[in-house]
Amino acid sequence: MTAKKIVVVSSGLSTPSSTRQLADRLATDAVGLLRERGVEVEVEVVELRDLAHDITNHLLLGFAPPKLEAALESVASADGLIAVTPIFTTSYAGLFKSFIDVIDPQSLTDLPVLIGATGGTPRHSLAIDYAIRPLFTYLHAIPVPTGVFAATGDWGDGGDGVRSLPDRIFRGASEFAGLVERTDRSQRVSDPFALDRPMGHLLGGLAGE
Template identity: 55%
Template sequence: MKLVVVSAGLSQPSSTRLLADRLTAATVRRAAADVEVIELRDLATEIAQHLVTGFPPARLAAALDAVAGADGLIAVTPVFSASYSGLFKSFFDLIDKDALTGKPVLAGATGGTARHSLVTEHALRPLFTYLRTLVVPTAVYAASQDWGEDGLAARITRAGQELARFMAPVEGAERPRTPDTDTTAAIAPRSLTGAITSVDPTAGFEVVPFEQRLAALRTG
């Protein structure tokens, strides 16, 4: 499996990259994966060029391909003006609208104050929902005062476990037939459609088809 990590931190060292690294470590402890880290600060010029020309330079094209081909994605941004950074949004604006469909995503953010802690819910989660990703239930926000606290460590661990669970193959699931193959194989849960009703690091997660939930509401 391949895990791609997108960090939009601008400084060095960066608290955004630190959070991304800790989320990565929590994920790979539960699911073996090759990790590729994309630092958006190194691609800022290429992102601007692509926005105005419509053609991605080679390094940016490789980064976009890596995100599209990942089995799981960790995306972390600093908070600017109570939302994700412009660099972060510009990068995801360049990704094909269908490239992330069903992909498991763990969203994270860093900021100077706890007052921005809901940025993961009012900005990041809607963005990735629009891109039709499978956003894990636990998003992680880290304010300056959170570092070293047990609460942050627990949230990071829980979020990493959820992403690892979503990236893991689903026993008995079948891969759609393609012209290149007549065989079926286990596929990642991002191919499933439905409502995630529970996540348990020890028991897994439950996906209930929308039709089944609708029928239950009608008969309830």
């Protein structure tokens, strides 16, 4: 049986990063659940902080340097994507959105996505459903029902009557693992109406360069 490939995209800016920590926890639970079911898994982590200059250059010039090209190819060949971003000013990080903008518009079609986000306070958790989930839905990905938000206070005991962070991570990972197990990348459907270049390139007159 061919191993399932999970790509983990983390757009945390600091070191160490709570965004990367959440991404790792989500991946660990998902991989563990898949292996319990006898599914072999390969995991690749993409740290967008390390690709920031390449992403900007790609947006400006329409050319992906080798490291960014490798990351884009990994997403395109994945059986599942774990995408985690910090929340800045009530929405996803600009670096996160810029990476999504340079992905081939058809790469995410029918791809299971586990969404994670981090922020200072629980009130930012709504950004998962009003900002991040619609982004992946628009790109014809399959976001799992449970998005996992981790506020600063969630990295403690979580015993305030709200479902604890480990419980939320496990629930999201369970939904994600179920979709990844059934995913056949060879059967993923391409959208015939998708743009062959990001909209920013077309508006910037770069489509023919």
